[in-house]
Ligand SMILES: Nc1ncnc2c1ncn2[C@@H]1O[C@H](COP(=O)(O)OP(=O)(O)OP(=O)(O)O)[C@@H](O)[C@H]1O
């Protein structure tokens with residue numbers, strides 16, 4: 001059995017492979033984009049899953065610290081704790097800070113927690129060196145990607161912090177590495193002003209400075225109590241907004257990921273469209289180059305189906321090769337990206353299906369050319 | 382034994398265009414060609430040789446008239462079959478000035494392509510193809526690509542391709558134009574041998590007077606009509 005598509009490709013193999021590699025790179029980028037999106041979803045949930053609390057109590061009418069600024073008083077934790085059904089309750093802060101490294105500054109999200117409290121936001125499974133915080137001041141646990149090592153000193157505001165622990169993979173929903181400091185340090189960093197500012201405030205008669213604020217209070221619920229009912233109670237009586245872990249996840253996905261997913265979805269769609277157009281153009285020119293042979297085939301009596309099969313198969317092979325190259329390419333480069341890229345097999349298969357459909361569509365103009373080809377054109381004169 | 386009819390044409394007309402661009406090429410032509418005959422088709426350039434060949438070959442559509450391929454009437458003011466390609470594939474063989482082999486197929490695949498479309502068993506088709514290659518003295522080139530063969534070798538492969546589907550008729554449009562005169566005469570002798578041995582009708586367009594003595598009949602186009610000329614005149 002002669003396989004026309006195979007023989008034709010064999011005949012121009014170098015060109016075909018280079019073309020497939022080019023299209024493959026585009027598809028590789030598509031896979032990376034989808035991977036970036038998957039990575040964002042994973043990142044968004046790391047912090048929430050590590051914390052594993054049932055309730056988030058935040059400033060009234062706000063969506064909480066991950067979506068907008070939220071301030072509640074530290075003492076709220078005691079009020080919450082007193083509510084029937086609450087098991088543990090702690091205050092927590094989140095703030096983006098820059099860690100000064102010798103060469104550059106590293107943007108991280110600092111989580112401040114009460115080191116003597118009942119809830120430790122550091123997931124022990126992520127700790128790859130050192131320990132969690134033990135002292136109330138000037139200790140920090142960093143994520144390995146920040147580039148800091150155990151016992152490094154980091155200057156924040158007026159003080160030097162010692163790295164006492166290193167984690168792996170703790171990131172904020174924005175993809176920044178998480179670092180952990182004590183609640184007191186965090187409050188000082190977040191709510192206290194520089195000496196100059198204090199001087200100038202004092203000169204203006206402003207003395208009142210309450211730094212016992214936090215961004216949220218987190219709580220767990222005892223077994224046998226309804227999380228939703230307790231959430232309603234707090235909302236009603238304490239003038240706070242309350243979110244369950246699931247709701248907080250939705251806030252994160254809706255606010256942070258929805259736009260990103262639209263953005264990435266649009267990019268992906270455009271790239272797939274561009275790939276389809278490129279494949280179509282390549283197949284069209286490959287068909288044009290074969291026009292004489294196609295006329296001959298028609299003239300000696302080969303049925304259209306044989307010739308169309310050749311064109312469609314060539315397109316499919318191009319699509320398949322490009323897809324394989326795309327996968328190789330994406331696996332070679334994905335670890336080089338600063339943010340988490342998660343390559344998932346179902347996504348690859350979905351892209352494969354899209355590429356197959358796109359290839360079939362792309363072969364149409366080549367096929368049309370074949371159907372319209374004039375068999376007498378071959379002999380000319 | 383009376384000769385079997387291979388091609389019969391009656392009152393065939395062909396013109397191109399209309400109005401200012403109208404050209405009448407063939408007007409009311411009628412002739413019969415028999416199996417086993419090698420017929421040379423000779424006429425000045427632009428007289429309509431290729432056009433006539435393509436109509437007999439069921440490639441180009443006449444304006445009116447009747448055409449028989451073998452005993453089967455295929456055209457009667459319109460094509461009588463849904464697709465003429467099946468007729469071409471099964472009953473006709475084509476040879477052109479250039480070899481027109483498929484460049485991305487090797488010699489043997491070029492030959493097997495058409496039988497394959499005719500659903501001939503692959504082994505049978507390959508055996509037949511190898512026989513032909515042997516006959517044309519290019520058996521050792523069966524795995525070669527057309528680009529690796531000389532012009533004469535390619536033309537022999539092309540002739541073998543025209544024969545591989547056991548056609549009733551071979552239509553050749555200046556098959557020797559690209560060859561030197563010794564080779565041309567070789568090819569025409571070969572065609573003659575094929576016509577006799579395989580009982581095929583061969584219509585060959587040629588401009589080369591030197592090959593005419595090897596043909597059985599000479600057909601000319603004069604005043605848009607076909608006429609046979611006595612071949613003994615050129616012998
Ligand atoms: N598709 C076409 N459209 C219009 N006119 C055509 C077409 N094909 C052929 N003709 C005209 O028909 C006439 C016969 O052409 P044809 O190609 O059959 O000549 P020929 O005898 O084969 O010439 P040559 O020896 O140069 O090959 C010419 O005048 C040509 O211009």
Ligand SMILES: [Mg+2]
Pocket residue numbers: 381430431432554
């Ligand atoms: Mg011609």
